[in-house]
Amino acid sequence: MKKLLSVAAIIIAALLILASCSVSDSTNSPSASSANSANSRTAEGSETVLDDPTDEKREANGDFSIKPLDGAAEPEVSGSVYTVKSGGEYEVLGKLDEGCIVVDAGDDAEVKLTLNGTSIECSSQAPISAVGAAELTVKAEEGSYNVITDSRTAPDGTGSEDAPDGAIYAECDLKLSGKGTLIVNSSYDNGVKSKDDIKIKNLTLKVTSPGNALKGNDSVTVESGDLILVSTSSDGVKTKNSDVSSKGNQRGSVVFEGGHTDIYAACDGISAAYNVEISGEDCVVNIYTASYASSSGEHADSDYYLLIPSSAYSKDVGYYAGFYNDGEDIKWVLCEYETMVRGGRNSYYGLSFKVPSGYSNVIFNTVPSGTVPDGDNYTASSGGETVNGSMNGYLVDSVGSGKISGDWVQISSGNGSNSNKTTYSSKGIKAENSVEISSGSVTIYSMDDGIHANSDSELENGAAAAGTVNVSGGNITVTAADDGIHADAALTISGGNVNVVESHEGLEANVITIAGGNTKVYGGDDGLNACKGSKTPLVNITGGSLEVTTPSGDTDAIDSNGNFTMSGGSVLVKGGAASGGMAGSVDVDGSVKVTGGTIVAFGGISETPSSGSVNTYISNGTSFPAGDYVLADKNGGVIKEFSLESSYNSVWIASDAFALNGDYVLTKGGSELLSWNQSSSTVGSAGNSGFGGGGFGGGGFGPGGRR
Numbered sequence: 001m002k003k004l005l006s007v008a009a010i011i012i013a014a015l016l017i018l019a020s021c022s023v024s025d026s027t028n029s030p031s032a033s034s035a036n037s038a039n040s041r042t043a044e045g046s047e048t049v050l051d052d053p054t055d056e057k058r059e060a061n062g063d064f065s066i067k068p069l070d071g072a073a074e075p076e077v078s079g080s081v082y083t084v085k086s087g088g089e090y091e092v093l094g095k096l097d098e099g100c101i102v103v104d105a106g107d108d109a110e111v112k113l114t115l116n117g118t119s120i121e122c123s124s125q126a127p128i129s130a131v132g133a134a135e136l137t138v139k140a141e142e143g144s145y146n147v148i149t150d151s152r153t154a155p156d157g158t159g160s161e162d163a164p165d166g167a168i169y170a171e172c173d174l175k176l177s178g179k180g181t182l183i184v185n186s187s188y189d190n191g192v193k194s195k196d197d198i199k200i201k202n203l204t205l206k207v208t209s210p211g212n213a214l215k216g217n218d219s220v221t222v223e224s225g226d227l228i229l230v231s232t233s234s235d236g237v238k239t240k241n242s243d244v245s246s247k248g249n250q251r252g253s254v255v256f257e258g259g260h261t262d263i264y265a266a267c268d269g270i271s272a273a274y275n276v277e278i279s280g281e282d283c284v285v286n287i288y289t290a291s292y293a294s295s296s297g298e299h300a301d302s303d304y305y306l307l308i309p310s311s312a313y314s315k316d317v318g319y320y321a322g323f324y325n326d327g328e329d330i331k332w333v334l335c336e337y338e339t340m341v342r343g344g345r346n347s348y349y350g351l352s353f354k355v356p357s358g359y360s361n362v363i364f365n366t367v368p369s370g371t372v373p374d375g376d377n378y379t380a381s382s383g384g385e386t387v388n389g390s391m392n393g394y395l396v397d398s399v400g401s402g403k404i405s406g407d408w409v410q411i412s413s414g415n416g417s418n419s420n421k422t423t424y425s426s427k428g429i430k431a432e433n434s435v436e437i438s439s440g441s442v443t444i445y446s447m448d449d450g451i452h453a454n455s456d457s458e459l460e461n462g463a464a465a466a467g468t469v470n471v472s473g474g475n476i477t478v479t480a481a482d483d484g485i486h487a488d489a490a491l492t493i494s495g496g497n498v499n500v501v502e503s504h505e506g507l508e509a510n511v512i513t514i515a516g517g518n519t520k521v522y523g524g525d526d527g528l529n530a531c532k533g534s535k536t537p538l539v540n541i542t543g544g545s546l547e548v549t550t551p552s553g554d555t556d557a558i559d560s561n562g563n564f565t566m567s568g569g570s571v572l573v574k575g576g577a578a579s580g581g582m583a584g585s586v587d588v589d590g591s592v593k594v595t596g597g598t599i600v601a602f603g604g605i606s607e608t609p610s611s612g613s614v615n616t617y618i619s620n621g622t623s624f625p626a627g628d629y630v631l632a633d634k635n636g637g638v639i640k641e642f643s644l645e646s647s648y649n650s651v652w653i654a655s656d657a658f659a660l661n662g663d664y665v666l667t668k669g670g671s672e673l674l675s676w677n678q679s680s681s682t683v684g685s686a687g688n689s690g691f692g693g694g695g696f697g698g699g700g701f702g703p704g705g706r707r
Helices: 035-039
Strands: 065-069 076-078 081-084 088-096 100-104 110-122 128-132 135-140 145-150 166-170 173-177 181-186 190-194 197-200 204-209 214-216 219-222 226-231 253-256 260-265 270-272 275-278 284-289 302-309 317-324 331-334 336-343 346-355 361-368 393-400 403-409 429-431 434-437 441-446 451-453 468-471 475-480 485-493 497-502 505-514 518-522 526-530 538-541 545-549 556-560 563-574 584-588 592-602 616-624 627-633 638-644 648-655 663-668 671-677
Touching (some): 100 110, 110 128, 166 173, 166 181, 181 190, 190 204, 197 214, 214 219, 270 275, 275 429, 302 317, 317 346, 485 497, 505 518, 518 526, 526 538, 526 545, 545 556, 563 638, 584 648, 592 638
Parallel strands (some): 081 100, 088 110, 110 135, 110 145, 128 166, 173 197, 181 204, 219 253, 226 260, 260 284, 270 429, 429 451, 451 485, 475 497, 505 526, 518 545, 526 556, 545 563, 556 584, 563 592
Antiparallel strands (some): 065 088, 302 346, 592 648, 616 648
16 A cells, blocks of 8 residues: 655655546647547447447427427527426427426426427526426437527536436436437536436437436436546536435436447546446446546546645535636635545545636635635635646645645546556446446446456445445456456456456456456456455355466466365466566465466466366476467366467466376377376476565555545
């Protein structure tokens, strides 16, 4: 663990761990190519992405109208504001250039707005909002093309949490449905937001917004449809609450049951306050974050972070940054809590804030919670100073006697982490409790972790966060700048096909279990890493197929800060350097025990199976060039077939197929490279094959790397 330096103005050489973000960083934020072209581009890999529905753009024709259906009451009209006051279905047609629909029908009313060739744009409030209803359904009539545009000025961070901050906004359950097309554009904040649940069915939907494309405080569920979700400065899909409803329903999950969803997000693709669940044989989810998203929106603002020692932080205090130029009024921006940041023995509250463009000076003030500063009502102040454009954080040393002491720091990635990842959270899938994938197709290109589950979250339901990732089926492909799949507690793969194409560390958790399926991992540092946590670190293989590759250098294909056990399945390890060197095939702090299955481990030999394991063969000094190999018994019975892309000179093989005094052979392209008699439980010696890698790194603040 890196220690956070407490001396002001010293660079913090560690990763700031963030729970969410809204960013524009000249080096790490998405590039400035258009979001539209990003959505219709050729996929990075072999995955299929949706065609952009705006290519089929059709203009709304005729005067705007809302027609009550089946006895529903006429809406009230005041200028260009149409207010629906009772339940029922309403057909919406035509073009409304500067106006909106407000649903205020009572808490028990169910309202359906059927869009049938309409365009609504508003620059003063949400184009569609439900402030009084039990449920709002927005339906796109079959074959229709509909556009909702929120052209309000982007919020400055001082707005109310209760403000209608979505182009389509509901304070009740929100359903989006229909076999037509719905385009939602926002320059303000969120695209589609419900303070309760969002459910989507059948719809062709494209959402583009600086805030979350979809935000359901209680849940987001995609049953079917074709969805393109673009967030140019925030998360693609997000939930907020993690408590249990009065009906006993757990809140906070993001669920994909079917359909095809492409997510392009500046920050996290999916950020769930509780679980992320992906199921359905035909379900497709493609996620691209940060620079992979190639989305538009070099936002004028940039994100900074305020770090406050835990001893100085209080929930009863509001923390504000005030920006100003000489002779101008102060623009106050709320610094909002993101997550705990831990360094050494110190804990810090991490608060994020934006620096608006065009401002040169800043002052930090604390005020009673719920109060907005006016320049005189502060409880503590830093005094005015120049915004340090070369640094992105302000580290507070102390708060007391009416004064905030601190100085600017640079928050960046440190030793042991991947310098290519973003300094903010831009994960593909992030859950505060658990990620569950049982079927479907999931493809992720992330400039952070591909899939991530936290265990240090404070869930509102009172339970401890699980911090688990469970894959029982489906096809998962991950390209990540940091961990391919990270679980703070336990990662279990029991089925499906998992391919971590590129990562810093491929699979990382306190306990990693491979019980089934087919898993391939490439890790630039460690392939599998069982890290410290609440349990003894463990890599446990009980079934399935696992292939792990790391490059040459100080790398380990399988690294456990505890133990490695194997009772079944098939494992191929390609641990790196041709000469072994610092590259370890299997490197553990505890023991290696193989009681079943077959493992072939190329690379530096750090440890070999302990007593009580199946029979083992060790070869050090034989050249194993790239090519196709067959491991068999003397009668030609195949034990394992595999391929090498690089050359090696060290290997150990353990298998429950090795009988004492049996004869075995390893061939390449039909030519024999090795043959031996298993005359004892272990035949051969590691000799001077090299050292296991690892043990010198470590990334970020805090156990488990919550980011």
